[in-house]
Amino acid sequence: MLHRVHAAGLGEIAGKLDAGVRLTLEDGVRLFDCPDTLALGWLANREREKRHGARTYYNYNIRLEATNVCVASCLFCSFARLRPGDPGSYTMSLEQAWDKLRQRAGQPLTEVHVVNGLHPDLPFSYYTEMLRGFKRIRPDVHLKCFTAVEIAFFADLYGKTDEQVLRELQDAGLDSLPGGGAEVFADRVRKKICDDKCGADRYLAIHRIAHGLGMRTNITMLYGHIETMEERVDHMLRARALQDETGGLQAFIPLAFHPDNNQMRKLPAPSAVETLRVHGVSRLMLDNVPHIKAFWIAAGVETAQLALWYGADDLDGTVQEERIYHMAGSKTPEAMTTTAIRRLIRSAGREPYERDTLYNVIAGPEADLQSLTA
Ligand code: SF4
Numbered sequence: 001m002l003h004r005v006h007a008a009g010l011g012e013i014a015g016k017l018d019a020g021v022r023l024t025l026e027d028g029v030r031l032f033d034c035p036d037t038l039a040l041g042w043l044a045n046r047e048r049e050k051r052h053g054a055r056t057y058y059n060y061n062i063r064l065e066a067t068n069v070c071v072a073s074c075l076f077c078s079f080a081r082l083r084p085g086d087p088g089s090y091t092m093s094l095e096q097a098w099d100k101l102r103q104r105a106g107q108p109l110t111e112v113h114v115v116n117g118l119h120p121d122l123p124f125s126y127y128t129e130m131l132r133g134f135k136r137i138r139p140d141v142h143l144k145c146f147t148a149v150e151i152a153f154f155a156d157l158y159g160k161t162d163e164q165v166l167r168e169l170q171d172a173g174l175d176s177l178p179g180g181g182a183e184v185f186a187d188r189v190r191k192k193i194c195d196d197k198c199g200a201d202r203y204l205a206i207h208r209i210a211h212g213l214g215m216r217t218n219i220t221m222l223y224g225h226i227e228t229m230e231e232r233v234d235h236m237l238r239a240r241a242l243q244d245e246t247g248g249l250q251a252f253i254p255l256a257f258h259p260d261n262n263q264m265r266k267l268p269a270p271s272a273v274e275t276l277r278v279h280g281v282s283r284l285m286l287d288n289v290p291h292i293k294a295f296w297i298a299a300g301v302e303t304a305q306l307a308l309w310y311g312a313d314d315l316d317g318t319v320q321e322e323r324i325y326h327m328a329g330s331k332t333p334e335a336m337t338t339t340a341i342r343r344l345i346r347s348a349g350r351e352p353y354e355r356d357t358l359y360n361v362i363a364g365p366e367a368d369l370q371s372l373t374a
Contacts, residue, residue, distance in 0.1 A: 001042050008036035013284075014043060023285055028233030031281045037273055044280035044311035051290065052313040056350040058341045059357065061111035061317035064100055065324060066130065067091040070117030071153075072196035074183075076225060078261035078328035080117045091119065094126065098133045100321075101141070110356045111317065112138075114145035115180050115324070118153045118196075124168070127154070131173035142175045142357040148206035148217075149181030152198035162202070163209050170213055176357060177210050179218030179253050185238050186231040193225065193264070204242050211248025216358060218250055218293070223278050224257040224270025232278070236285040243288045250359065251291035251314060254278045255298045260329025269329075272303040276310040283311025291359070296344075297325045297332050305348040314355075315341060342368060 005014050013027050023031075031040055069089050070080035081089035101112060112134055131143055146154075146169065154165045166174075183193065185200035198206075207217045219239045223232060236252070243249045256275055259265045270278075279299075283292045293314040294307035304315055320335040336344075342352040346368070354363040 001039075004036065005039045005043060008034050008039035010034055010036075010039055010043060017043065017047065017284070022287060025230065025233050025237060028236065028281055028285050029229045031284060032229040032232065032277065037277055037280075040277060040280045041310040044283040045309050047283050047287075048292070048311050048313055054349070054351045055313060055353050056308055056345045056348075057291065057314040057353050057355045057359065058338070058345070059111055059317040059355050060107065060109040060338055060362075061113055061357075062100060062104060062109055062320045063113045063115075063322055064092075064097060066097050066114060066116050067119045067122070068117045068323070069119045069121075071120050072118050072194070073263075074194040074197065075263040076183075076193055076222065076257055076259075076328075077324075078258070079324045084119075084121065091122070094129055094133060097130055098137060101134055101137050104320075109141065109318070110362065111142045111144055113178055114143070115147055115178060116150060118150065120157065124154060124158045124160075128168060128172035131169065135173040143173050144176045144178050144357055145169075145174055147178055147181035148203045148210075149197045151177070151206050152202050162206050163213075166206070166210055166213055166215075170215065174215070176215045176250075177207065177217040179220040179251070182220045182235070182239075183222045184227045184231050185235045186227070189227050189231055200238065204238060207242060207248065208246055211246035216248055216250050218253055220253040220255050221278075221282075222255050222257055224274060225264055225267055233281070233285060236282060240286055240288060243286070247288075249289050251293045252282050252286050252289045253293040253295055253316075254282055255295060256300075258298075258325060258328035258330055261327060272300070272306070275299050275303050276307055279307045279312045280310040296336070297322050297330055297334075300330075301332055301344065305344055308345070308348045308350050315345070317341075 034040055068079050068081050069084050069091055151165050155162045210217050221235050256270050259267050259269050279294055291314045292312045294304040294312035295316045296304040318336055322334045345352040351365040353361050355361055
């Protein structure tokens with residue numbers, strides 16, 4: 001295979017990886033430009049296996065989007081409604097949000113993942129009380145809630161600093177931040193597709209503050225729309241630089257653009273090959289981020305399985321309900337049982353490891369055997 005890597009023009013990059021030399025922006029662009037997807041995948045898989053062997057992580061979680069009312073108008077978004085009362089808009093009461101967790105009292109879930117639209121009329125206590133309520137119902141559950149874009153919005157709306165918002169949410173039970181809202185960090189792209197969101201510097205600064213407060217976070221990248229290869233790699237390098245500073249990132253999560261029911265519907269969705277290549281380049285560029293996640297709802301189940309040979313070592317979790325991607329045309333189911341996820345990982349030739357949000361292992365590959373013999 002090394003012969004093929006050299007023939008594909010990736011010999012110098014392979015040499016750098018062997019020597020532990022960091023890849024540059026030019027290297028990243030060269031990887032994207034290389035037409036030999038297998039050679040790229042082989043290099044990415046080598047890095048994946050150096051870190052994780054055949055291990056593939058997933059978790060038992062639920063996802064909750066408490067409101068889709070949002071003052072922003074991101075071009076790729078099919079989920080948001082501008083005003084309360086607009087057709088298709090909704091805002092859960094706190095009781096309704098808490099019920100989502102109460103209804104799953106019998107499930108051994110370890111994480112609640114919450115992201116929302118940027119609602120202009122809710123009080124800050126809606127969010128702090130939501131967290132407190134979740135912890136009352138399940139004191140041991142990990143609350144991974146609110147993107148950095150939401151944190152910036154809260155700070156501006158309620159007249160607080162970003163740090164105050166994070167501290168107050170942490171006091172109410174927030175454990176970590178999800179990686180949404182990063183899109184593509186380049187100004188050119190943000191201005192065109194998500195001009196209402198906070199800029200890249202503030203997004204990264206909020207993650208930096210969260211890390212300083214002891215929280216772990218993830219970073220996503222929305223790919224497959226108007227971004228250039230340079231802008232993709234630049235995005236990865238900004239995440240890598242933050243990680244050098246703080247060490248607080250757990251996972252990098254490439255998210256495929258879905259074109260249904262939004263203002264960018266004329267663009268095609270990225271292909272499966274593109275998805276594999278983005279995961280592969282992410283693994284190679286982000287040498288200091290432990291995990292590359294193939295979020296099965298965004299990538300598609302089969303492509304996410306393949307991505308486990310292209311740099312990814314995590315599939316996210318059971319999810320249970322999902323609106324953001326399904327309103328944009330995702331054809332995946334909205335939920336998977338842990339049995340289905342484990343089977344998916346095994347049939348991809350990898351070993352399933354259930355983890356909690358912080359990647360503590362809850363059940364290794366032997367769990368399948370135990371359930372068969374129990
Ligand atoms: S992506 Fe988020 S911030 Fe943008 S319009 Fe949709 S819900 Fe609002």
